[in-house]
Amino acid sequence: MYNRLVIIGAGGHGKVIADIALKNGYKDICFVDDNIDGDCMGYPIVGKSCDLEQLNNGETDFVIAIGDNQIRKRIAEQHKLNWVTLIHPSAQIAYGVLIGIGSVVMAGAVINPEAMIGQHCIINTCAVIEHDNQLSDYVHVSPNATLGGTVHVGSCTQIGVGATVRNNISIGNNILVGAGSVVIKNLSFSGIYVGIPACFKKYSK
Ligand SMILES: CC(C)(COP(=O)(O)OP(=O)(O)OC[C@H]1O[C@@H](n2cnc3c(N)ncnc32)[C@H](O)[C@@H]1OP(=O)(O)O)[C@@H](O)C(=O)NCCC(=O)NCCS
CATH class of the missing domain: 3.40.50.20 (Rossmann fold)
Incomplete structure (x- = not known):
């Protein structure tokens, strides 16, 4: 540093x-x-x-x-630059967690054992990433969103503010899960999903 x-x-x-x-x-x-x-x-x-x-x-x-x-x-x-990973001191990073370069972890976030976070991800304020999650590069988990255990999230996907993803769910690339939505089934096609349970709403712009 x-x-x-x-x-x-x-x-x-x-x-x-x-x-x-x-x-x-x-x-x-x-x-x-x-x-x-x-x-x-x-x-x-x-x-x-x-x-x-x-x-x-x-x-x-x-x-x-x-x-x-x-x-x-x-x-x-x-740009080939010296990208750094930044973690707020109040974030809880458990044993065996891997966080890729360029990623940021905000205040109060919790990342539990053996979760893997890709490069240039955002783990926003008070987000919860449970054990054994695998997040690809450029994922954004918004404030207060919760991912249960063993969730997989594809590249460039955003989980909206306060959204919840049930354990053992796979979410594909370039997906946006709307604020407050609850994902209980795998989401594979790129686009915007909202509601409880989260359903396809429209294609991204
Ligand atoms: C899902 C989202 C992207 C849709 O935004 P949009 O493209 O501007 O779409 P609109 O606001 O026009 O809403 C389209 C429809 O989806 C519904 N909708 C939008 N967001 C919703 C949500 N979070 N939950 C349930 N329904 C939602 C609207 O009621 C509307 O329904 P209708 O077609 O029956 O009228 C946005 O509402 C959202 O949740 N963004 C995430 C924001 C976030 O978490 N940011 C992180 C900041 S750190």
Whole structure:
């Protein structure tokens, strides 16, 4: 870990990540953002995403603070940078958990034994990832969502705020489970699923 951290994205999610970075001991923080200028939480916004390679002085860590899974994926694939994993000190990470590079784990999240989290995932505030879950790359588990034991989640899928996924369920790639929904059957086709039980609602844009 270097002292210097560049946070890509200066929106609300970026602020939460900056707070985690400060708690992890980063002293020198800055943001890049394509749409916001000035500063964020008193830290400078120093450029756009096209400037990323120029900001890499070899002693800089980078993290993507963008909630959209596809955009996070595109940035991660386009730029070879020193991506870091950031974990809030109040998160509970159990024995045998593996967390991929670039992933962030927010305050109060619980990840139970032998769960595997892919790269550039977001395990948001107070999310629960039970034992033996397998989350692919670029997954976002939103605040207060709960995944029971041995759940599999495919790449770029988002589990919405407060949603619940029953144990032993498989959810495919590029799926969005709506806020508060409850998944009790495997979901394989990409698209948006809502309700209790969660059913296909429409294709993603
Ligand atoms: C599912 C979701 C993506 C749909 O948003 P949208 O594309 O703008 O669609 P709409 O709000 O127009 O809703 C479409 C339909 O789905 C229903 N619906 C939307 N969200 C729903 C939900 N969470 N649960 C149940 N039904 C829902 C609406 O009532 C509407 O029903 P209708 O067709 O009978 O009128 C959105 O409501 C959602 O839940 N997003 C997740 C947000 C989240 O967790 N963000 C994380 C931030 S950290």
